[in-house]
Amino acid sequence: MQVPVIQQIMKANDQVANENAKTFEQAGVRVVNVMASPGAGKTSLILEAIARLPAGMRPGVIEGDIASTIDADRIAAHDVPVVQINTGGNCHLDAPMIRTALDHLDLDALDVLFIENVGNLICPSNYRLGSHVNLLIASVPEGHDKPFKYPGMYANADLVALNKYDLAEVFAFDFEAFEHGVRMVNPTVPIFRVSARTGEGVDAWLSALLQQLALQPA
Amino acid sequence: MQVPVIQQIMKANDQVANENAKTFEQAGVRVVNVMASPGAGKTSLILEAIARLPAGMRPGVIEGDIASTIDADRIAAHDVPVVQINTGGNCHLDAPMIRTALDHLDLDALDVLFIENVGNLICPSNYRLGSHVNLLIASVPEGHDKPFKYPGMYANADLVALNKYDLAEVFAFDFEAFEHGVRMVNPTVPIFRVSARTGEGVDAWLSALLQQLALQPA
Numbered sequence: 001m002q003v004p005v006i007q008q009i010m011k012a013n014d015q016v017a018n019e020n021a022k023t024f025e026q027a028g029v030r031v032v033n034v035m036a037s038p039g040a041g042k043t044s045l046i047l048e049a050i051a052r053l054p055a056g057m058r059p060g061v062i063e064g065d066i067a068s069t070i071d072a073d074r075i076a077a078h079d080v081p082v083v084q085i086n087t088g089g090n091c092h093l094d095a096p097m098i099r100t101a102l103d104h105l106d107l108d109a110l111d112v113l114f115i116e117n118v119g120n121l122i123c124p125s126n127y128r129l130g131s132h133v134n135l136l137i138a139s140v141p142e143g144h145d146k147p148f149k150y151p152g153m154y155a156n157a158d159l160v161a162l163n164k165y166d167l168a169e170v171f172a173f174d175f176e177a178f179e180h181g182v183r184m185v186n187p188t189v190p191i192f193r194v195s196a197r198t199g200e201g202v203d204a205w206l207s208a209l210l211q212q213l214a215l216q217p218a
Numbered sequence: 219m220q221v222p223v224i225q226q227i228m229k230a231n232d233q234v235a236n237e238n239a240k241t242f243e244q245a246g247v248r249v250v251n252v253m254a255s256p257g258a259g260k261t262s263l264i265l266e267a268i269a270r271l272p273a274g275m276r277p278g279v280i281e282g283d284i285a286s287t288i289d290a291d292r293i294a295a296h297d298v299p300v301v302q303i304n305t306g307g308n309c310h311l312d313a314p315m316i317r318t319a320l321d322h323l324d325l326d327a328l329d330v331l332f333i334e335n336v337g338n339l340i341c342p343s344n345y346r347l348g349s350h351v352n353l354l355i356a357s358v359p360e361g362h363d364k365p366f367k368y369p370g371m372y373a374n375a376d377l378v379a380l381n382k383y384d385l386a387e388v389f390a391f392d393f394e395a396f397e398h399g400v401r402m403v404n405p406t407v408p409i410f411r412v413s414a415r416t417g418e419g420v421d422a423w424l425s426a427l428l429q430q431l432a433l434q435p436a
Contacts, residue, residue, distance in 0.1 A: 037256045038339050038368065039360030066340060068366045089370060091309060091340040119367070120340060121256050122284060122309040141359035141382065142257025148286045149337070150256065152307060164359065170385065 013127055016095035020102070020130025027107035029060075030213040031115060033131035035153065037146075038119035040139035041163040043071045044196035046114045049206050050080055053112070057215065060110040062101045064093040064118045071116060081105060092123035095130055112215060121150040133158045133212045140164040144174045147181030155185040159192075159212055161205050166195040231345055234313035238320070238348025245325035247278075248431040249333060251349035253371065255364075256337035258357035259381040261289045262414035264332045267424050268298060271330070275433065278328040280319045282311040282336045289334060299323060310341035313348055330433060339368040351376045351430045358382040362392045365399030373403040377410075377430055379423050384413040 024031050036042045043063075050059045061082040063072040072084035083101045085093060098115065105113075115131060117124040125134075136157035138146060141164060147154045154160070160182060168175065175193070182191060192205035210216040242249050254260045261281075268277045278299040281290040290302035301319045303311060316333065323331075333349060335342040343352075354375035356364060359382060365372045372378070378400060386393065393411070400409060410423035428434040 037337075037360075038364055039255065039357075065367055067369050068363075070363050070366055089340070089344070091338070118340070119255075120309070120338060122307070122336070122338060123341075126307070139257075139359065141357070142255075145286075145288050146256055148288055149283055151285050167385075167388065170388070 010126070013095045016099055017128040017130040020095055020098050023102060023107070024113070024130060024132075027110070029107050029110050029113050030133075030215055031113045031129075031131040032133045032135050032209065032213060033115050033117060033124075033129050034135050034137065035117045035121075035124045035157075036119060036137035037121050037139060037142055040119070040137045040142065041196045042116045042119070042137055043074055045137055045161060045163060045194070045202075046116060047074065047078060048196050048199070048202050049114070049209065050078065052203065052206055054210075054216070058109060058111045060105055060107075060113045062093075062098065062105070062113065062115045064097070064116055066090070066118060081110065087118060091118055091120045092127050093117050093129060094127045098129050112213060121146065121153045125153045125156045132214075133209065135159050135161065135209065138162045138178070140167050140171050140173045143171070144178035145181065147178065147185065151185045154182055154189075157186060157189050159205075159209060160189055162191060162193050163196055165193040166198045166200055168193075228344070231313045234317055235346040235348040238313055238316050241320060241325070242331070242348060242350075245328070247325050247328050247331050248433055249331045249347075249349040250351045250353050250427065250431060251333050251335060251342075251347050252353050252355065253335045253339075253342045253375075254337060254355035255339050255357060255360055258337070258355045258360065259414045260334050260337070260355055261292055263355055263379060263381060263412070263420075264334060265292065265296060266414050266417070266420050267332070267427065268296065270421065270424055272428075272434070276327060276329045278323055278325075278331045280316065280323070280331065280333045282315070282334055284308070284336060299328065305336060309336055309338045310345050311335050311347060312345045316347050330431060339364065339371045343371045343374045350432075351427065353377050353379065353427065356380045356396070358385050358389050358391045361389070362396035363399065365396065365403065369403040372400055372407075375404060375407050377423075377427060378407055380409060380411050381414055383411040384416045384418055386411075
């Protein structure tokens with residue numbers, strides 16, 4: 001009895017995700033769905049990316065959280081258009097939430113939209129939002145075994161940024177083991193080692209992201 | 219339409235949680251539900267606790283993960299009875315899963331049972347398992363703002379262990395801000411700063427845990 005209910009929910013979500021995608025297309029906005037564990041550095045990397053966008057490229061952000069406006073406040077402090085979605089208890093954003101948030105954003109004034117999903121390595125991977133790129137931010141302190149434990153999230157990623165890599169030694173992080181885990185479920189996804197704190201690797205990662213978003217010649 | 223379904227699920231879960239609690243009572247086993255983000259150090263702190271238990275106190279572990287037996291293998295390597303639950307896509311353990319796992323554990327041979335929940339700061343707080351203590355493991359690299367963002371999890375905690383505290387300076391972790399966030403939703407929960415890596419603070423935390431489990435005089 002439970003499975004048909006879940007399928008209906010997913011079908012309704014997919015329908016709205018397709019509408020969102022059409023809206024983005026018409027407005028000429030490219031969209032990245034940013035997913036990660038709590039505290040992996042989603043907001044920090046979004047801010048790093050925004051600071052390094054090519055001149056004239058106009059960013060916007062949708063912030064998803066269970067509660068609070070901490071992340072949206074951080075973004076707004078940089079004069080970037082931002083909408084906060086508080087999901088209540090929900091462990092992920094869904095397409096209708098994005099639809100509602102779009103009423104509060106002037107898409108014609110944007111070129112690239114970052115959607116920061118709820119901090120979670122499980123639920124967000126099941127809900128399409130209508131975005132162009134699924135960006136998964138992994139983080140060194142989480143440990144290199146996470147791709148084995150959260151295969152759904154890694155399987156759905158178009159791009160992986162492994163953040164806090166400046167601390168790889170402190171945490172005895174085994175990059176080869178991590179890469180092996182990612183490759184088991186996603187043989188081709190590009191993996192970039194970055195640090196939002198030191199800036200290391202951020203340019204190369206952002207360049208790959210913009211290429212995937214078709215915002216820059218390959 | 220959705221809310222009644224959710225309530226029914228929760229009611230069924232609570233019923234089985236009560237049966238689990240009765241089973242634990244009859245066997246004289248005290249049970250802790252260990253919850254945290256991915257990579258906060260659940261397995262490491264469980265292993266630290268087990269290594270420091272008073273002589274003669276017999277531990278067991280139930281490991282919950284989306285996939286893999288990595289954590290169960292780590293526990294089993296220490297000759298501790300362990301059962302792995304793979305939840306498939308589910309972002310939390312529930313009482314019926316624990317019920318099933320109990321068929322594979324000899325409760326009469328145990329005094330304390332650690333249930334390691336799925337790595338997630340959202341879903342697990344809504345599902346009672348029949349345990350005696352809700353232990354929340356926070357972790358310095360996640361950042362001090364997490365209590366504001368995941369209030370449900372912090373509100374339900376009986377005990378908070380803040381792990382990786384040896385790296386507080388590296389991450390510019392503001393303990394007062396963290397404590398303030400915890401106190402907003404849970405005014406009385408004890409908070410212990412620990413490091414599974416260096417052993418710092420682990421004895422004091424474990425002593426508080428055993429007191430809450432009524433396994434040691436207060």
